[in-house]
Amino acid sequence: MLDRNNQLQLKGTVHIHTAEQLPSAVQYALRMLTRDFETVLGSKPELVSNSEAAELCIRFAAEQDHCPQRAEAFGFRFYAQDSGTTSPSTSMHIVGHDTLGLVYGLLEFSRIYLGIQPFWFWADQAIEQRSEIRIPCESYDSPEAKVRYRGWFVNDEVCLIGWKKPYPPSPEVWEPVFEALLRCGGNMVIPGTDLPRDGIHYKLASEMGLWVTHHHAEPLGAEMFLRAYPGRNASYHEAPELFERLWEEAIEEQKDMNVLWVLSFRGQGDKPFWIDDPAFDTSEKRGAMISKVIRKQYDMIGSAVANPVCCVALYGEISELYKGGYIDLPDDVIKVWADNGYGRMVSRRHGNLNLRVPSLPTAGDQGEHGLYYHTTFHDLQASNHLTLFPGSAAFLKQEIEAAFDAGADQYLLLNCGNIRMHLYSLDIIRELWTIGEIDIEQHLQRFVSSYYSDTDHYRELAELYRTYSEAALQYGLNADDLAGDEYYHHPARQMIGHWLQGKVDQPDPRLFWAVGEVPFDAQVKGFETRLASGMQQWKAWLDRCDEVLAKLGEDDRKRAIDQLRFQGAIHLSGCEGFYWLCRAYDDFRQQRYAQAFVCASQSMWCYQEGLKVLRQSEHDKWEHFYEADWLTNIESTVHNVDTLRRFIRMFGDSPDFFLWYKEYLMPVTEKYIYLENTHRNPLSDDELAKRLGEFFNSSF
Incomplete structure (x- = not known):
């Protein structure tokens, strides 16, 4: 019903009408919305078959809706309907240009009107319960995201593995990850690295509407060569047919999904391939082999998939060879540039070698470009894994906006870790991939107010986030x-x-x-x-x-x-x-x-x-x-x-482990007269250390 201010009022049991056949991704999003309504209004919505009896209608856009004609677009529309009374009622229609558009429409409705934030699950958001919701009857069209393909590499399976007993991780683990990504406006994901192939992670991501993509060490999402052919030499030069068989199987398995196909050729275990194939001892030989393999992968996909989207990760040695002019790539693949693991768009450190070669397209680089970026990293040196990205919001803004200015704005894959500890950084990137720029102070105030309820202390909480770096x-x-x-x-x-x-x-x-x-x-x-x-x-x-x-x-x-x-x-x-x-x-x-x-x-x-x-x-x-x-x-x-x-x-304390006690701790009155049969019980390491610390008058 409408109030005097021409606002749609929703209270109690909300009636929702949907099309009879909804794609699985929209069904997942509808279940999220249903749960959100029940949490906020205290009553589970009722799905009705008659659109005239519904306050909320969910459907694909029709011509009269004038929804933007582009991928992932959605809109909110308000239509009067005959309710059988003297005064017609009004219903709100969430309309989508395509499946992901409708998913985003449902989740954006939840954010705007129900107050459910993208990281509600991961931040343990306190959700306000209300007796009614008022919605201004004003049409709305979604803006176009700055980055066409944007998503997460969930490269922190260890925490997600240990969290719940089933292995590989079950939907109980993956659904909150994929939901948060969708609520952030993301549309692609690498769900983990080298998990068992019988896991549900890729299938569930696809069912929820996400494009799936691959780790640069697992081109085309194919099984690792040495896992499929144990004991064989992992050399494409020696056995191209075995590699190609794995690629064919991967293509067949995924051809009906939305896939961003990663073309790459690295050695087993995510290292340069020539470590296992030392005959390739010059940049010319290495670049020629990588170019040959990538072209073969590209042709295989093109023969099996209509209008495939392909990308090449210019990571590590591949970036160096490409910049040196040794790699030839198909014109229409997205070239993906990587930061050094610490947020700077330069080559990553390899052990003690830290060349810091710029890792962005130059004016002469044609085609489309994107980013592989880290807000969490693992390198056995100084990376952040359990903790928030140590760089400032201003640093993230500087690096990402500069990358966009250089033309790397078609694709952004963010190494997001296990989500929970990295929320502030992830939310900064969410705004950047959506809008293309960020006012870090305004964003910080919105972030704090979204997840904390104590308005009297927003400024102090914001200060803690600001000064962390x-x-x-x-x-x-x-x-x-x-x-x-x-x-x-x-x-x-x-x-x-x-x-x-x-x-x-x-x-x-x-x-x-x-x-x-x-x-x-x-x-x-x-x-x-x-x-x-x-x-x-x-x-x-x-x-x-x-x-x-x-x-x-x-x-x-x-x-x-x-x-x-x-x-x-x-x-x-x-x-x-x-x-x-x-x-x-x-x-x-x-x-x-x-x-x-x-x-x-x-x-x-x-x-x-x-x-x-x-x-x-x-x-x-x-x-x-x-x-x-x-x-x-x-x-x-x-x-x-x-x-x-x-x-x-x-x-000094061996072999009896009593000597330090005797030298430093034993009372002088006992030191020269004690009998060993009553005083030789050694102190534990902890007890000895504590008492010695007190004796040495240390600060600890």
Whole structure:
């Protein structure tokens, strides 16, 4: 019914009319909308067959609707209808130009009028219940997105694997991922990497309306060669028919889906193919082979699929060969440029090699271009995996808008991790791929107000998001050299291994990227100096975070702990753990073994605090969410440091593990008269470390 302001009023049980046969994607979206109505109005909508009895009609656009004639367009229209009374009623029609248009229309209705935000599930949004909804009877047409193909690479299966018991992950895991992507206006996805082929991830993504695409290490989505042909040499030069058989099977399996076909040729395990095929020892040979393979894949798809959309990932060595003029690509493939994993559009670091070659099309590059971009990354060095992207919103704006200006705006594949910890960055990219530009301050205010209910503290919450990047540890000279959580763990475990293997008389080459080609003692000191600064920064940010948390209501406080404090606590615990590890080494090399043991114990306790933070965040529906933290792997670091302190205790306290107690802790009155049969019960590592720490009058 209409109110006096010509607004459509919806209350109680809303009646919805749909076409009899809806595509599966629209059916999924309708179930989302039905759930949203029930959550907000407290009553489940009723589907009716008579459009005259419905307040809301969902259908494909007809000529009289004048819906924009382009892919994914939708509109809201209002029509008077004969209700059988003296005054006609009005119904709202959500009309779509195509399937995805209708899906977006339903989800945008939910956002605008029901208040359901794109990340409602992942942010634990508190959804306001209402007695009625008022909708102005004004036609609306959806704007065209800046980027034609836009979506996520869900490259964080470990958290999603550990979260629920079924493997490969079930719809219970994937549906919230795909729903959030659709609510962000995304239309394509790589649902994981190298998951079992009997999983439902690709099929479900397609059923929900998403284009599926592929990892650059899995061209055409084909099975890995060595998995299909174990024991064979993975050489296209030697056995092209075997590779092509896998490609044919992949094409046949996916030809009825919407697919962005990734053409590529890398070696098994996501590395250059010539590592397994060393005959290709020049850029000319390598480029010629990649060009040949990509052309063959392109022709195979073209013969089986009408009007296919193909792209080539200019990633790693392929980018370098392309820029050198060694690769020839079909004219109509989308060339996809990649950032370095840390958000800068330059070539990625390979071990210690960091050429930082610009990774964007130049004025002479013809055809269509796109981006493969990271807001989360895994590289065994300094990437962020468990925590939010450490760069600022201004940095993301600068890089993406510059890429669009360079013409890389046809495609944007975002490495989104496991969604939950990366919401702010994902929402920034959502606005960029939709509009093409962003006002970061206005966006931040909208983001905070969308997910927090305490209006009195929006400004302070926004300040925490804004200053998060300012607290990040700067480990190098480049603006994007900001430490993610892996920085505190992979280098630390490498350092421990180098130490315990007795190699301290030589530098660890694996650490050159971080602290230079200097002796091992200086490498350790280089980390210690950086970590000392990082500890101060993260401690100050976390203190400010706690001040704000103390002012929030229970729901907002819980949400802010998961979305904000969690991040700082992971950084601070890792930073402190690594710092005390470095201090332990300094004491050890000066043969202050008891002091080194205490420092190593303090290191372990700090890393254990990180584990505690993970466990505390696994509440309610998030139980076991970090069960499979196998990449940053905080638990492994704890075990490594525990091994180290046991090793250190061998120096000076062995073999009876009573000597340090006798030297430092035993009362003087007992030290020279005790009987061994009553005083030889060794203290545990933790108890000894705590009591020694107190004796040495340390700050810990």
